[in-house]
Amino acid sequence: MQKPFQINRAYKEVQQITVAVDCLIFGFNDGKLELLLVHRGFEPERDRWSLIGGFVLNEEDLDEAAHRVLSDLTGLDDVYMEQVRTFGKAHRDPYERVLSVTYSALVLKKDYNDELVKSYQAEWFPIDGLPELIFDHKDMVDSAMQRLRRRIKSGPVGFNLLPKKFTLPQLQKLYEAILGEEIDKRNFRKKLNSMDFLVKLDEKDKSESKKGAYLYELDEEKYNHIKNFNI
Amino acid sequence: MQKPFQINRAYKEVQQITVAVDCLIFGFNDGKLELLLVHRGFEPERDRWSLIGGFVLNEEDLDEAAHRVLSDLTGLDDVYMEQVRTFGKAHRDPYERVLSVTYSALVLKKDYNDELVKSYQAEWFPIDGLPELIFDHKDMVDSAMQRLRRRIKSGPVGFNLLPKKFTLPQLQKLYEAILGEEIDKRNFRKKLNSMDFLVKLDEKDKSESKKGAYLYELDEEKYNHIKNFNI
DNA sequence: TCAAAAAGTGTACAATAAACACTATTTTTT
DNA sequence: AAAAAATAGTGTTTATTGTACACTTTTTGA
Numbered sequence: 214m215q216k217p218f219q220i221n222r223a224y225k226e227v228q229q230i231t232v233a234v235d236c237l238i239f240g241f242n243d244g245k246l247e248l249l250l251v252h253r254g255f256e257p258e259r260d261r262w263s264l265i266g267g268f269v270l271n272e273e274d275l276d277e278a279a280h281r282v283l284s285d286l287t288g289l290d291d292v293y294m295e296q297v298r299t300f301g302k303a304h305r306d307p308y309e310r311v312l313s314v315t316y317s318a319l320v321l322k323k324d325y326n327d328e329l330v331k332s333y334q335a336e337w338f339p340i341d342g343l344p345e346l347i348f349d350h351k352d353m354v355d356s357a358m359q360r361l362r363r364r365i366k367s368g369p370v371g372f373n374l375l376p377k378k379f380t381l382p383q384l385q386k387l388y389e390a391i392l393g394e395e396i397d398k399r400n401f402r403k404k405l406n407s408m409d410f411l412v413k414l415d416e417k418d419k420s421e422s423k424k425g426a427y428l429y430e431l432d433e434e435k436y437n438h439i440k441n442f443n444i
Numbered sequence: 445m446q447k448p449f450q451i452n453r454a455y456k457e458v459q460q461i462t463v464a465v466d467c468l469i470f471g472f473n474d475g476k477l478e479l480l481l482v483h484r485g486f487e488p489e490r491d492r493w494s495l496i497g498g499f500v501l502n503e504e505d506l507d508e509a510a511h512r513v514l515s516d517l518t519g520l521d522d523v524y525m526e527q528v529r530t531f532g533k534a535h536r537d538p539y540e541r542v543l544s545v546t547y548s549a550l551v552l553k554k555d556y557n558d559e560l561v562k563s564y565q566a567e568w569f570p571i572d573g574l575p576e577l578i579f580d581h582k583d584m585v586d587s588a589m590q591r592l593r594r595r596i597k598s599g600p601v602g603f604n605l606l607p608k609k610f611t612l613p614q615l616q617k618l619y620e621a622i623l624g625e626e627i628d629k630r631n632f633r634k635k636l637n638s639m640d641f642l643v644k645l646d647e648k649d650k651s652e653s654k655k656g657a658y659l660y661e662l663d664e665e666k667y668n669h670i671k672n673f674n675i
Numbered sequence: 676t677c678a679a680a681a682a683g684t685g686t687a688c689a690a691t692a693a694a695c696a697c698t699a700t701t702t703t704t705t
Numbered sequence: 706a707a708a709a710a711a712t713a714g715t716g717t718t719t720a721t722t723g724t725a726c727a728c729t730t731t732t733t734g735a
Contacts, residue, residue, distance in 0.1 A: 312500075657683085
């Protein structure tokens with residue numbers, strides 16, 4: 214049997230642990246969901262791919278740490294980002310104990326400063342064609358994907374992956390890429406229509422089809438007050 | 445601007461943080477959802493109430509730490525327990541930086557060793573009548589409740605709060621207590637029936653009503669293969 | 676024996692989800 | 706110049722699921 218609770222809980226000689234954040238930064242491009250990875254130019258695990266991560270500093274909130282790491286790598290601030298889960302197996306990092314809290318962000322790829330991304334040796338990979346990742350980073354991807362699938366069905370979060378103006382075929386492809394299944398376009402549009410937060414513009418986007426598709430944008434007011442988002 | 449990613453990421457002189465787990469142990473009694481709290485008999489915050497928590501040991505997986513803390517306090521092993529979220533504000537604990545990972549468990553109160561609970565000065569409180577809690581423990585309760593409400597609607601987890609044999613009125617009260625709303629009993633029973641994992645027994649339980657209600661138990665085989673649980 | 680308390684049971688209507696096929700526009704090919 | 710190819714756009718019908726709703730049964734205690 215273990216020592217009583219009170220003794221463990223005393224603020225004395227408690228073991229400390231290195232804490233990291235690892236960010237799952239999703240982008241959407243050419244009909245595919247992509248994930249931003251970094252090529253490690255340093256030991257250990259030099260030359261392998263990993264999630265974007267960094268250590269939590271002492272005077273820094275956990276959320277701040279995640280935003281700092283994201284900002285350092287991409288120059289993006291104010292990104293929709295949420296905690297996913299914490300990975301804490303004692304030996305998940307074979308070199309040293311590191312506890313890692315994962316965060317997930319949905320970003321618009323073109324908003325990136327490409328220079329910055331390049332200088333950090335970061336690269337986008339399609340989610341179904343990831344290279345081998347270090348440690349338990351594949352598990353992190355799986356858990357973030359699982360969460361993303363749930364979240365995108367029950368809340369209007371997917372729009373963070375699209376530009377301000379987007380077409381319905383683009384939006385549908387986004388959903389299909391994340392959910393991994395085909396969606397009937399009539400039913401899809403019907404649902405979106407019933408939620409009433411899309412504004413049809415008089416412009417068409419012809420970059421993705423011969424005929425061209427109407428562009429839409431969000432009605433910010435309505436978008437911020439959606440009650441029962443559901444796809 | 446922050447230092448480049450690579451430098452932060454080097455395994456050198458990284459700041460370490462004390463990591464705790466805090467457990468939200470829910471029980472169900474007399475139609476009320478309850479939460480197990482401990483009365484702190486030690487500094488800091490002596491004599492105030494807190495969640496059941498403890499520090500993560502160096503050679504211990506995070507999940508193990510949660511189970512150890514739960515086991516120490518209640519003698520219960522093999523409890524359905526899942527990670528909720530991680531609280532990491534730099535000053536959430538004003539005495540010292542402590543990162544806390546919360547876990548939530550649904551247990552059957554009577555399975556407890558009362559002696560053990562007493563010796564640890566633990567006590568059950570109805571969820572809507574909690575005392576003031578230390579630090580951000582109230583936020584932890586809120587976030588665990590939010591999650592519990594979601595989980596109980598989409599998966600058959602609530603049964604962990606009930607004995608092996610239970611009545612439908614008990615089960616319904618459990619759902620009402622957690623969801624905080626009344627449920628129509630005919631619709632409730634219809635749904636349960638359609639999922640087809642309850643076995644009606646020939647016994648009645650008369651402890652909670654004059655007429656007595658039929659006892660049910662889970663068909664373990666079917667229970668473990670429920671596809672679309674939904675209430 | 677009557678009243679009170681809780682258990683148990685079914686049906687009708689409303690809302691949501693799912694299945695399904697053709698026309699319109701433009702570009703490319705022949 | 707005509708035809709074929711590619712993709713956008715649009716409604717209706719049916720099935721499934723959710724919601725609203727009221728009375729009878731059993732037992733105990735007054």
